[in-house]
Amino acid sequence: QSVLTQPPSVSGAPGQRVTISCTGSSSNIGAGYDVHWYQQTPGTAPKLLIYGNINRPSGVPDRFSGSASGTSASLAITGLQAEDEADYYCQSYDSSLSGSVFGGGTKLTVL
């Protein structure tokens, strides 16, 4: 049982827009701690995709965007491409655990 809750799967056709939600609590996202998103393809380490709720590291396409409000955050991907098929994880800091917490992950399928 992950501390942050994500839908297990989402899907969309090429060119479409999908969103992935991430729900936390008052000791993590709701406490104002930033949410970060990672993309992971099979056999590789997670790669930072969005940091500080809304920011993209250099090299990440602007098709990826993040938002956060209250105890939740969202990742949006527009103009879906086949290469976007991956697992996506949200992460924040939890004051009651004094460490990072993750969502269980969302598998994105590009139809």
Added chain:
Amino acid sequence: QVQLVESGGGLVKPGGSLRLSCAASGFTFGDYYMSWIRQAPGKGPEWVSYISSSGRTIYYADSVKGRFTVSRDNAKNSLFLQMNSLRAEDTAVYYCARDQRILDIWGQGTMVTVSS
């Protein structure tokens, strides 16, 4: 370039011990907090432990507290995880990551399998 490389994983029997290492390069290792993160097969990542840049502040997940010990050698740009009393549920890929509450740099991971 900025890089983290883990080593030391392998197959170990329940109750056994293993020491993981993480070699950092391309950045001033001693300026950064570091974490160990693990990912069991088919599961999401799980934070394991965190150590401050000086090594004076350390936290552990409840699941490993009392069994795992994190340490670092800033002179050698290295991070370590001593794992004792290993259990089947510790089976996972173990990653070291640069931790600024953003895990911005990850190693490639090292597999730890606990099985008789």
